[in-house]
Amino acid sequence: AQRVTQPEKLLSVFKGAPVELKCNYSYSGSPELFWYVQYSRQRLQLLLRHISRESIKGFTADLNKGETSFHLKKPFAQEEDSAMYYCALRNQAGTALIFGKGTTLSVSS
């Protein structure tokens, strides 16, 4: 079965500290992995996807097929990074996303 696991409900860090939001998935094929972010009172928006191998707002995520992980990292957290982060999986283009339960990131000064 396809499943996305985000083990942390809440991650609290201080400004300037490194951040790692964990995501593990289970899928037998080669899925597409995404990170979505939802800022307070805003809609869900795409942060990054594994096929792009890009860095957005200082965040990166590397797909590790051996560990079936797609952890989101940022070396120095900023207060404006505080939001809800969802890891998502899609088994093929055009199909729906399967979301993890989300992790709330709280960055304080």
Add this chain to the structure above:
Amino acid sequence: GAVVSQHPSRVICKSGTSVKIECRSLDFQATTMFWYRQFPKQSLMLMATSNEGSKATYEQGVEKDKFLINHASLTLSTLTVTSAHPEDSSFYICSALPGQGNEQFFGPGTRLTVL
């Protein structure tokens, strides 16, 4: 970027009534739209996949007679919650997939409260 709107943003209704929620892609044509449900502080659960001009595909456990989905045009999909009950109270979110493109765009969501 592409914009998806939902209407209404918030609705309160009495138990037993039906409520219609609209999802529109404002500046692109969406061959596929998805409907999700989100409980407080929980993840988005896919309810159904809606393809323009054909019947929606419902996820296991979602009652198709209760949650009627119509995707009548390339820019509009509607979700009707029939005979709503308090347990249907939730946040309903749609997303739209352009005909050509890989990224889904999400609506702002509709908060349904059934009294």
